[in-house]
Amino acid sequence: MTPANPAMELTDAPDDEFKVDVHNGLAQSPKRIPSKYFYDARGSELFEQICEQPEYYLTRTELEVLQKNASDIAAAIGPRAVLVEYGSGAGIKTRLLLDAMSEPVGYVPVEISTSALSASVESLAEEFPDVDMLPVAADFTQPVDLPSPEQDAQRTVIFFPGSTLGNFEQRDAIGLLRTMCIEMGANGSAIVGIDLKKDTAILEAAYNDAAGVTRDFTLNLLTRINRELDGDFDLAQFEHRARYNALAGRIETHIVSRIDQTASVGGERHAFAEGEAMLVEYSCKYSQEEFASMAAKAGLRVVRTWMDPERWFAVQMLERA
Template identity: 55%
Template sequence: MNSLARHALHRPAPPVLLDLCPTPDDLRGDVIAGLSSDPKTLPSKYFYDARGSQLFEEITRQPEYDLTRTEIALLQASMRDIREAVGAEAHVVEYGSGSGRKTQLLLGGLDSAVAYTPVEISREMLLESTQRLAYAFPEVQMLPVCADFTRPVPIPPPLQPAARRLAFFPGSTLGNFDEAASVELLAAMRETIGDDGRALIGIDLLKDVAEMEAAYNDAAGVTAAFTLNLLARINREAGADFDRRRFAHRAVFSPERSRIETSIVSRCAQVVHVAGQAFHLDAGEPIHVEISHKYTDAHFDALAAAAGLRVAHRWNAPADRFGLRLLEPA
């Protein structure tokens, strides 16, 4: 048998996509509802079209934004402990999988993972990262789902039964949800993993205010471009007429709520249209688009407990800059 034939025998089967991605009608309805509220809002889940996903990857490489680099280093340093705590033959279910950089470390470090289900709203990034992981881990069945993970998502069963499920939610994405939604999402994870599963969660920890604000206002303006790209997507997919030159990115820390609050601010009094509906904005009026909570242990433990989970293991980066928490059913 020649080398080409041998390679073909070990080539992984192409991942079969379960496509539950929101439609333009979903986006249009969400945008109209958000702009009709007081204060005005836009859903951050729509940041991640193809361009938005590319810009977010650029954000993670900016000098002010060390969250991703810190989490990757912590994941590498803690992998042996994570492997022992999770056990063999897990089915990994990742929420908001993105580029899959952290996933590669996790799948490579676990003991004989049998399947991987990324749940990601950006179809292009999902297919690209899953295909790359399929070649890196041909023994792991790839079961990607294109969906909004903030809603109930069916998890495809693997061909090889798994010993348990491991929910993976890195990047402090949990911090993008308010208290009630965070508990609801953790409770959904609790249901997904069952009575013997685990959940590995990344949380950004409270630190110097100037440092936290700088991470969301990088000097190169990549985060601003990422935020304002949302308007370009809404124009394209929801029949809107936002002029991005008339809006600015703003991200500030709220000490009362222990979170970064990101808005798109109208630079002038103006009227924008979405699917034929008109919305007036005053000069300086914000459209709220994202929150990013910064946690203490007491805060996070309370969220987990409210969802029927408890912290089984804690790993922190140097100077407590970032944390990984392994949860199990309470």
């Protein structure tokens, strides 16, 4: 089958969602803005650069796990599956999985960044001409109607790599796992990447690289607000901060005001005190037992686990309990 033109399939999230979430987040105390808004075109580029930094072990470790176990994972998935990926990004890990799978019939990436989505799907369509490419430009945390491939699929597999599940508070993470449980169907499965708990120094270094790429990535959120929502944030007066909260088991990333100041967004003024921290991301780390408990609350069970030798990162296969 000839793949559909990726650009024809894109469906964007509501235009005003970003505006509403930013205004609501700045009105809270403490202030917070959802991390999903990092990923405009520039943010997506910076994240790809983050993945190349020596301190950022997550991507290379997960890639190592997928490369070494691709055949085993594909065998566990089975033939003629449709792959649904949340937050597809550049599609590097997707390529590994599709290449190993037996007769995959469809690929449904759900990605908020239209530019990243178009680029990855166009590339994958050339490499996998027999796979129906059905990209959806949307926020996967919200209800979305997923297209079905024209070819008959034997099962649906949700692919959620990159430890992105860790960006959600536990209640929301369980809710997302429940959504997976519904979308995979009775005989489906989910392949989920999770970052495991480890030494604090290793964790904090991953989110504070020496080259400052993660800092630029974080502060690009303010650049996006300035550009798209008529903001006037002075980036020189804000800084990136990422620290590990051992009690909560997560990296907490904030944008911190260097001085007492105000910033305008769409004509509304917002005051920032010196040292005031605005939460922009959680990156939760799990033990295998903690993740299995979360999955159980969503009606799922862990059936297979693949890890690197250092046991820093795990790729888990989930099925309905």
